[in-house]
Amino acid sequence: MEDERFRELHDIVLTSPMLSALLHNWDKVALPDSWLAAGAIAQTVWNHKFGFPPAHGINDIDIVYFDASDLSEDAEAEHAVRVRRAFSDLSVWIDVKNEARVHLWYEAKFGYPIKPYTSTADAIDTFPTTATAVGLCPRNGSLDLCAPLGLSDLLDGVVRPNKKQISREIYERKVSRWVKVWPNLSVVGWLEGG
Numbered sequence: 001m002e003d004e005r006f007r008e009l010h011d012i013v014l015t016s017p018m019l020s021a022l023l024h025n026w027d028k029v030a031l032p033d034s035w036l037a038a039g040a041i042a043q044t045v046w047n048h049k050f051g052f053p054p055a056h057g058i059n060d061i062d063i064v065y066f067d068a069s070d071l072s073e074d075a076e077a078e079h080a081v082r083v084r085r086a087f088s089d090l091s092v093w094i095d096v097k098n099e100a101r102v103h104l105w106y107e108a109k110f111g112y113p114i115k116p117y118t119s120t121a122d123a124i125d126t127f128p129t130t131a132t133a134v135g136l137c138p139r140n141g142s143l144d145l146c147a148p149l150g151l152s153d154l155l156d157g158v159v160r161p162n163k164k165q166i167s168r169e170i171y172e173r174k175v176s177r178w179v180k181v182w183p184n185l186s187v188v189g190w191l192e193g194g
Helices: 002-014 017-024 039-050 073-086 099-110 120-124 152-156 168-181
Strands: 035-037 060-065 093-098 135-139 142-146
Touching (some): 002 039, 002 152, 017 039, 017 060, 035 039, 035 120, 039 152, 060 120, 093 099
Parallel strands (some): 060 093
Antiparallel strands (some): 035 060, 035 135
16 A cells, blocks of 8 residues: 555655655765655645645745764765755755754754754654655655655645644644645644554
8 A cells, every 4th residue: 555655755755846856866965865745745746736836825934964073064064055956956955964964953043952863763752743744865766755644634735733742833834824825735633642
């Protein structure tokens, strides 16, 4: 069943002009343990499911990578500028994050510390919702999938909290924005989910 669901995700993502352009030119990203992740994947699936144009509601694209050998903010920023320049023809912001350094700034931004991640997959496992805890990466002529929480919620249009790291406030703020753009989402409340 998971193989069938992965094929479904694969086909949806590759029909998006924006995501397919990125994935077909992934060599330009050139970052260790790098993945297209989170919102843009989920939102592309929701657009497909609910009959919206492929780029509807997508404000940014997340590219995550893992480089423990350079935890500097400057290196991350330089990679981000380089990747944005390489994909300047895309009409959305590309956010590039080194997951090896998230623990250095997380407490200042969200009010509580987290343990350092050990890989990009480790980070994806903590993404705020089950539907956004997903990553794709081209390897050897096909796509690799990182979906530690499965694909069912993503492909079925269900938003459920992944309580491994986020707070209720973060979850509810995301849900509030998403249901305005994708009103047919099935939302699992904070107290009901995870």
